[in-house]
Amino acid sequence: MRYKSPDPYHPTLIALMISAEDALARLDERTSRHVVEDGYRERGHFFDAAAALWVAGELVHVEDLVLHDAHMDARAPTHELTIAHTVLRARRRIWLAEPGWALTVPGLATLRGEQAAAVDGGAPIQTHALRTHDAAGPSGPEPDDDEQGNPMAAEFAAIDAAIARSQQLLDEHDQDTLESAERAALIVKPEPLGQLGLLFDDEWDEEARLAEWRETLSAADRLPPCLGAALVFDVWDRTEPLRRQHWLGSLMVGAYLRSRGKVLSHLLSFNTGLKTVRHERRRSQDPLVRWSALLEAMTMTAELGLKELDRLSLARTQMEMRIRDRRSNSSLPALIELVLSRPIVSAGLVARHVGVTPRGALNLVRELGIREMTGRGRYRGWGVL
Template identity: 70%
Template sequence: MLASVSAKGFIFIMRYETPDPLHPALLPGLIAAEDGLARLDERAARHAVAEGFRERGQFFDAAAALWVAGELVHVEDLVLHDSHMDARAPSHELTIAHAVLRARRRLDLAEPGWALSLSGLNALRGEQGAVPANGGRSEAPDHPPDREEAGEAAVDGEDNPLANEFAELDAAMARSQQLLDFHAGSLAEAASPLSAERMAPERTAEPTGQLGLLFDEDWDEAARLDAWRGVLAAADQLPACLGAAVLFDAWERIEPLRRQHWLGSLLVGAYLRCRGKVASHVLGFNTGLKTIRHERRRSKDRSARLNAFLEAMAVTADLGLKELDRLSLSRTQMEMRIKDRRSNSNLPGLIDLVLSRPIVSTAMIARHLGVTPRGALNLVRELGVREITGRGRYRGWGVI
């Protein structure tokens, strides 16, 4: 069932027709997607560079999610922003890409079916009181929280060392507002009863909910999410890839979240992981979706859209297999360079770092390995990692 909410809050229900998995128009794309994802999952689960493949895929998919939305975010800026080493002030698009990256990491650490549950969706959309993905267990963060993470710790359910300070600031602001309201009411009452009566409605008419400039009050996200979750039962009766395509198509048509529309592509990977089709990692669906033309992704014909989404899964699988081959070859070449090195050398740690990030900087290497910036440059030169930025400052190296 699909639902659409009008501006006056009325919900119109229409039936979502389940596609035939044996339809001649869908069968070739379905077979290609099923076969490609099966091969990718088998190799990614047992490959020597599987950990680096998953970590790098998080960054590439987050940047691709913004590309699909019509925004450009450089992967190197996202890596530096994630390491709190920005070369410049982060843009609004970069902040959104970092939110996508954090959401992907949260899905990767959570149980396979958590993201599709009501509590999981509420947590991902920032609903207060949602159950955290780790079942309520607090985990110490591996790096100090930035301002953005500190402001969202209440909705993410993570341990926030600034929670007490924010609570004290909120309490002080509430006390100040009460004091100002009291004095305003006293002055108005002393001036004239008419003035007091005129000010009373203004204080009570102040909105207590979310700001209308940022949130559309007529856009019922809860009802739209319930309508989208109603498609899960029909998707479970289909093959995994076709069910994921149906869920993504329903997400695009219903549009449950106005400010987090990118979450739908992440839920595709979570659904495939829940079905056991791609159990080794959360599929980077956006990396394949960005190769599909906009006219096909937004076609009025549902069969054309489903074929486009199935092709995006097949392309994602093909790109993933090529990435595994590229990382495996690079690892072999770098290990040949350190074959006769001493046992306490920092070069093996540098290899793991280079394979786990699309780009590494001098400061990242120095902090990760515990060496000086000069020592980091020496390690990079000995390992022979290719420089990919070509800049005098904020130089970066990586595997291409």
């Protein structure tokens, strides 16, 4: 489809752009100097991954995502939870890489999982060597004098010959089956039916669509950072380069703003602000309405981030006051760092990270006075609201 871009310097967009630029600059400056910078950045990965599924119309609980990431699932993971964890790992991969890496061809290939499909060429050689050794069995070396004097040598030789003949028949059968399959593949090409046709559409050229999307990066670089990020996301959302990884477009917003030097302290949790905008505005046919909604989402993301920093700062101050007179080798400071870096923690998660028993983890949580968030008897969780 042909993408229609609005006037980037429309009076409506200018006012929203100034608001978004100012809000993101304040968030980045405050985060880079804040004492809970690491905890805020790690919590943002979890919240944005859950919000990405919310924008797509699926519900994933943050506590389930935290436990799944720690390999401590309370139940069998759902398909939506697996996708949310994929978003979480993609965000961490983008953050650990250089700014702008996710926008390059190698970066997109890695995020798509193409590098995991490398084929090792050693296996066929090894298989061929084994078959050559088996085929050479009947014509192997002559038996020595001890074997000639063995009364069972003739029986063993007959058994070896029978095994060699069986192996030869099996190899011939495998070769005939392979040739038949190759001839059938040349004659008949099955067509995808039902839902498989939606997942594997031959006419949906992902490489061409990705190349078309990457061409917009040069046009986005000529705009202010927020307008450029809106262009990058809107083109991705309208053209859908990757149908099974559509959520990757929202991660490109944070990667692009980081490459432009607008948000360097963390990877922007764009989905947390995007979920506050009505679906009718995000998916409107009017490009001006869509861009306005995206700029408002950036402003809302920054405002939510500033409120999150205030909550974490207040929680850290309160917990540090509780451990002021504790001994120097107490496990409570490590628990504080864990609580500030996760949206929710369980007794097993505390025991693993702090290095205590589950009973000791419960005692530490009780001494620290963390609020319980699950309200259930089993698989209890605590965190900072």
